[in-house]
Amino acid sequence: MSFDYSKYKHGEVLPFLPPKHDPITEPDWRKVPQPKPFIVRPPKGAPNVLIVLLDQTSYSDPSTFGGAINFPTLDKLASEGLTYTNFHCNSLCSPSRTALLTGRNQHQNSQSAVVDGATSYPGDTGIRPKTVAPLAEILRQWGYCTAMFGKSHETPPWETSVAGPFDHWPARQGFEKFYGFIGGEKNLFSPYLVDGTTELGVPRDPDYHFSVDITNKAIAWIRATRSLAPDRPFMMYYAAGGSHPPHTPPKEWLDVYKGKFDQGWDKLREEILERQLKMGVIPPGTKMAPNPPDIAKWDDLPDDAKEVLSRQMEVYAGYCEHTDREIGRLVQAIDDLGDKDNTIIVYIAGDNGGTAIGALNGTFNEWSNLNGAPEDIEYLKTRMHEYGGPKSYPNYAVGWAMAGSTPATWCINACQGGGQNQGMVIRWPKGFKSKGEYRTQYAHFIDIAPTILEAAGIPEPKWVNGVEQIPIAGTPMAYSFDDAKAKDRHTVQYNECTGNRSIYKDGWMACVMHRAPWEDRPRVDSYDKDTWELYYLPDDFGQANDLAKKEPAKLKELQELFHQEAIKFGVYPMDDRSFERLNASVAGRPDIMGDRKEMVLYAGMGGMAENVFIDTLSRSLTVTADIVIPKGGAKGVLVSQGGLFGGWSLYVKDNKPKLAYNWLARELYEIEGSEALPEGKVQVVYDFDYDGGGPNKGGTGSLSINGKKVGEGRIEKTHGAVWSLAGETADVGVDAYSPVTEDYDPWDNAFTGEIVEIRIRHKD
Template sequence: MEVYATLTESADFEVGRLVDGLKGLGMLDNTLIFYIFGDNGGSVVGDLNGTFVEWSSLNGAPEDVPYLLSRLKEYGTENSYPNYAVGWAMAGSTPATLGITFSSGGGIMSGMVVQWPAGIKSKGEKRRQYTHLIDVVPTILDAVGIPAPKVVNGVEQLPMPGVSMRYSFDNGNAPERHRVQYTETAGNRSIYQDGWLAATIHSALWEPKLRTDDFSKDKWELYNLREDFGQATDLSAQFPQKLEQMQALFIEEARKNNVFPLDDRRAERLNPEVAGRADIMYGRKELTLYPGMPGLTENSFINTKSVSHTITAELEIPKGGATKGVVMSQAGMFGGWSLYVVDGRPKYTYNWLAREHYVIESHDPLPSGHVTLVYDFKYDGGGQHKGGTGTLYVNGKKVAEGRIAKTMGSLYSLAAETANIGEDAYSPVTNDYDPWDNAFTGTIAKVTIKSQ
């Protein structure tokens, strides 16, 4: 939690620099600023003990207390990507309960400050009208004075949801305009209407099992937010008819917004191949990359998680001198993989959650001229997060082989790490090369990744 507090202080300081910069340029008065404190309340991703690498438990590898203590001195350094424990998440959501992934309490509440000196006469006042994140863009469009686009590049747009909050800027007593809002996250559901909130908890990330195995068995609660902002008093027994009306409203809104069918899987949904969720690469088994194509995010890159796959690089190795640098990499120091060359020798490293590094390397340097470098991974199967065998080939000849005992089957990163050809951008997968100066010194014609 100390690390989180430091981050919060740093963010506040940097936002202050931005505001001072706008003021110095004479632009602050006519700049509309939305400053939202977090996304979904306290983060429960840290499990009961907290984590050193945030996505460890999401990859089926929770970190126990002895391991956390062994990394304690690294917390807050560039070598850590921690998340505080569930208890701190609950404290951080006070006066509400719960946190991120829930559809009630701290899971759907965040404070926000709006500043626009030229457009808002009121200063330092609070507003209690219900407002949702989807109201931000309509507010900006309203302030600028342009309508939401109906067609973009010839494609007809769905009506933009949300309500401009500008009506409340100078009238704290204005009747609420965002009157109904549904929320659903991994089976947790809620519905808001005119100050009332009905909600149910179907799943808690730190619990090994779902609360129920049937959505119809979920227990719903009812709160009057205008009298009970923190949602401490469940009124469902006192107002059963109101609860039934709200439950029916949720079904109506869920149908309208394509929420059904409900899906209560958790970490499994992070991997599109496992979830059956279409992304840009869904169903694609081959991808060819060329130099100058860096920065591919995880869901815009072919899947290499929990599957057998082959990476084939067509290279030109110059004569004389030791070739070095990254041929292809994905993600970074908290999990990922890299195919690279050190002192002329090809090498592959799989970084498992910054805990273990599996290295496969050739003892012989690459020959000069045209080289086909292949990394072939045979996955053991049997579900996610299992191991496999990796083999390196140079011009069709096997030059190295090794076991990768564990893999990350849900995701490589929640920190915007990317796949890169010819370099390892952002944080490095391995310490075998410089974090910033690691470009391949030979020539890459293309790299092809095939998955099975």
């Protein structure tokens, strides 16, 4: 049975089919009129689109929203466009980003939490269903030039290797050009980059910085497409690395804010609130919500703690401003090409509130907390001279995230306050007359895609690539462009993350803090024991006045509404596990390694994130390297995993085998062979016996050559949970990206002999 196209309007079925032609019976081309080429173009006057997204920036960090950090680009766009002060995100990265890119709610995209923690529940598989076509794919099929630069954290981790599949990579999600990284974060000085679906080596530039690189690449792409195809509008998604950890700006930005946060986070909140009220960012009379009890009062902290903590915010602020200025270079390049008037720029200053992984003290090395080895103030002070530089992987204390949430509190992973408030600015000179004004209508990430489609005159498709689509959940925002007093059209919105949840309706919001972002476990053992809060946001934008006890009927109404929305959008069941979900077998998601206890590796294999590599954490294992040593000996890396902030490397130095184990950039354990490797075929074995007794314990390692033990030593502390998720990789024949050890050159460390094969085998 053929598809009935007559039931649908133009553009509701994609792709467009070329016109049918009757069979040609005339053999002479001179006698046959030539048909016009079949070319798809968007409606006349369709605008260019630039969507800019910052990462883990808090609502009131930017000067645009009363913050203490200078955001000149965001400020300029706000003066030339509209500032949305009542804009909202989901409380984690992947859910927000899929909502932005599709116009559907997080569970419709099957992104309940970060994709690295996906399960097999329908709303949490980490796999965007084909019933949800991304905005980029829709615009691409309408003839737009499409590109993405920066961070992509929507690809299932078990699909991120050279084995694919590549269906969920940005280059197969409607972006004809992708340059950036796949995963939650990267070392900004030596990132693991991807161009399309091709993995790239580490940039060999001592002055390299990711934010500068993606901006350069984005500008080059804009200029090239305007030169080659000026008749086709462009759609670019610029997903900045900033201000996500690691907080590592270029060197010249480390001290720009020196001394600017010595007053501490409590005073900073007061200063921000005063500016917000004066600027009109928040309603008159707005009160500031108190911080959670876990957040220390600044005046109660010892001087050493104040010195450490204020430095963290100085570096973060410099990182934020540098990121914004790089975005300014991109905006200026577009304006210089004459595309300013008909380019919609949507600049969203954050995707899930400020980060909490730094917990109460902050970290020099983010992976410390995740591996059960938090850093105290005494230790942090010893590393302050390196903080923010290329030998650090830092993250500020959560108290600064709370300050950035002013007038509310909370941060990432919270479905209220700073975990769902974000600032957003739109500039479109040709599309609306208003300039430099605030808009207070409720809006959400899911509203961006339908707004772009409406602006371009492109209908929401009903079928895409042969699959019937579920309706877009978002509300176009154009109704508010030239009408500051327009009645809200987005009136209901749920939010959920690992049991934290909220429901908004007509100004009211009911919410639950099931587990604070820095807490190890939920506060109660079942969802029906949670304590609900209730706020009326038009009178209480900061969520300082809990009305749950005063308005029990309204609370009950909203609780029931959340239940209905949860069923409607596939929220249930809610999964309140935390770091346990990083383990694929525990979470119940696919794992490229499956139950394999052994992995065979060959020369040239690289770029393997730990989700697509055999598990080497908290276990006994054997690494066997069959190699060929040339005349005169060899040097270089046989196999490595991780890098500067935690990892291990089996390598050859001075023609002797050596093992380096880097524990969280704090301690380096080395085992060195006492004998040189003979010429010809050689088998080098590294054997590790784990002490057991849970994660993060020690063990004994040994090295042997052709069956003869030539070295032994203790590794007293090990990583027990993660190496770096997707930040660093495992590589054969080289230590790519940042080096595990300084015992060899960070770039020229490739093995100079021949690798026949390397086998890694679990002993348990």
